[in-house]
Amino acid sequence: MQAYNVTNFLNDHPGGKEVLLVAAGKDASEEFEEAGHGSAARLMLDEFYVGEIDPSTKTTTSSVSTTTTTTATNSSINFLENHQKIDHYQDKSSRQNVKLLQFLVPILILGLGSTLLRWKKTLADLSTVHDAQISTL
């Protein structure tokens, strides 16, 4: 039995995200067939395939027992939460990079500006000395 991770497909699923969330963590083969998916949907399956599941551990959507269904739902919720946590950490580190850049870029611009000003002043001083030397000759 194949397992698919459709987390990134939730918002793009033509049949809506709700049906996928309800089927998450369970055997949704029947629902998939009943929805009358065409070849396009079948071809997309490869994209989301994550591995095989031992059929003896499967929970059907027609609910074997409330506890197993709840466990399956909980595990799929945990799975989604973990994914959100990973996204959150990635977001956090990229936000820290942006903050660092926001801090460094103005400092670099200021440094460059003051160096240019100092060069300009040195050049002006040099040309004054040069002019003075010429007038003394």
Ligand code: HEM
């Ligand atoms: C990896 C799993 C899935 C993929 C890649 C997928 C993909 C698609 C695609 C591409 C369509 C557009 C019609 C078509 O090309 O056939 C569609 C429609 C639909 N899907 Fe899925 N689907 C998946 C799982 C499911 C599941 C588990 C359910 C139900 C529990 C479901 C319910 C529906 C329904 C009801 C439609 C029809 C929407 C409409 O015509 O308004 N799908 N799906």
